[in-house]
Amino acid sequence: xxxxxxxxxxxxxxxxxxxxxxxxxxxxxxxxxxxxxxxxxxxxxxxxxxxxxxxxxxxxxxxxxxxxxxxxxxxxxxxxxxxxxxxxxxxxxxxxxxxxxxxxxxxxxxxxxxxxxxxxxxxxxxxxxxxxxxxxxxxxxxxxxxxxxxxxxxxxxxxxxxxxxxxxxxxxxxxxxxxxxxxxxxxxxxxxxxxxxxxxxxxxxxxxxxxxxxxxxxxxxxxxxx
Amino acid sequence: xxxxxxxxxxxxxxxxxxxxxxxxxxxxxxxxxxxxxxxxxxxxxxxxxxxxxxxxxxxxxxxxxxxxxxxxxxxxxxxxxxxxxxxxxxxxxxxxxxxxxxxxxxxxxxxxxxxxxxxxxxxxxxxxxxxxxxxxxxxxxxxxxxxxxxxxxxxxxxxxxxxxxxxxxxxxxxxx
Numbered sequence: 066x067x068x069x070x071x072x073x074x075x076x077x078x079x080x081x082x083x084x085x086x087x088x089x090x091x092x093x094x095x096x097x098x099x100x101x102x103x104x105x106x107x108x109x110x111x112x113x114x115x116x117x118x119x120x121x122x123x124x125x126x127x128x129x130x131x132x133x134x135x136x137x138x139x140x141x142x143x144x145x146x147x148x149x150x151x152x153x154x155x156x157x158x159x160x161x162x163x164x165x166x167x168x169x170x171x172x173x174x175x176x177x178x179x180x181x182x183x184x185x186x187x188x189x190x191x192x193x194x195x196x197x198x199x200x201x202x203x204x205x206x207x208x209x210x211x212x213x214x215x216x217x218x219x220x221x222x223x224x225x226x227x228x229x230x231x232x233x234x235x236x237x238x239x240x241x242x243x244x245x246x247x248x249x250x251x252x253x254x255x256x257x258x259x260x261x262x263x264x265x266x267x268x269x270x271x272x273x274x275x276x277x278x279x280x281x282x283x284x285x286x287x288x289x290x291x
Numbered sequence: 292x293x294x295x296x297x298x299x300x301x302x303x304x305x306x307x308x309x310x311x312x313x314x315x316x317x318x319x320x321x322x323x324x325x326x327x328x329x330x331x332x333x334x335x336x337x338x339x340x341x342x343x344x345x346x347x348x349x350x351x352x353x354x355x356x357x358x359x360x361x362x363x364x365x366x367x368x369x370x371x372x373x374x375x376x377x378x379x380x381x382x383x384x385x386x387x388x389x390x391x392x393x394x395x396x397x398x399x400x401x402x403x404x405x406x407x408x409x410x411x412x413x414x415x416x417x418x419x420x421x422x423x424x425x426x427x428x429x430x431x432x433x434x435x436x437x438x439x440x441x442x443x444x445x446x447x448x449x450x451x452x453x454x455x456x457x458x459x460x461x462x463x464x465x466x467x
Contacts, residue, residue: 068464068465070465074432078436079436092465095466096465098466114431114433119431121434122431122433162321163321167320168419168423169419169420170420170423171422171423171425172422174420174422188464192436193420193421193422194444194448195420197451198451201451202451205448205451209448210418213417213418214320214321214417236463236464238457238460238461238464238465242460242461245461246458246461246465273440274436274437275435275437275440276440277445278445279445279446279448279450280446281446281450282450285454286454289454289455
């Protein structure tokens, strides 16, 4: 049975920037995983760089386009605009600083969360930090805002409940977990006695490409796989 | 605030410009408006200009005066101008800075884009999503991710889940 997993644009960007996008093929071929993206992610990662000839990002765009053509990544348009607006409204009216709502999410990010609910998908891969924290630990995000801005952040309980009822049950992964699991499944075996070094290098590449992972977590993963 | 930025620039006071930039940045995250955002970008860019000794040489004097003139008009019109007029003034400011740089260009990315990138990464570090930071600055997410990846922003937060918990979820979802 095929298992659908939603992807955000950051994951595709990190993996292609690190030339690790074949990991998507690995999970598609060996574990029957289908990586699903909404049209907005396709637009951000493929259409816009190609159409606007953004030279720095063309190669990533071509690699993602190729994975879409190969069916490893599937673009699903489920017409979730209304639900996406509700998610965005709840997220952007959840925290208040000095009486002003804090704008946290953009439409594309809300669309991905809305698509998960519309498709009944429970698993998403997100490298972007704020969306992940909203799902996993919204109060930690509140504390972070308080620390950054040195003000009290007020919580709108209605918006909090509304958002929580929509997204709190999602399982979240980052591209880093994809890389570690691929290592455990033998993806790096061609590196023979350098497999663990290759894993470590790949994790650092993910971090430097914007995956929200800390140096301590990378060290932890390397220890774990020793 | 715009008047304070102009005064600090006229005095070529980089430290003060950075301090003012910090203040505008905080206000931008709360108010999310065009003027605040552009003031954040340009206070940062002006601090970079002042920090570079080559821009203080005589051949750049007219360029610096050109920037001051546009900024002066901005301070006069900031409270009463329409959004379209403000956009126009900020475009002129960007052109004046580009003109300063074109005599001796050293990087592929110009100063204003660099300023926008720095602001976008800061917004993201402060707690806004990557998408909001990209939308506010008009930059590609990829650019912001590259910049953010080279900062310690992901090391300054306590992990929400342990890596063992994350791998347990990963194995459950993807198999392994």
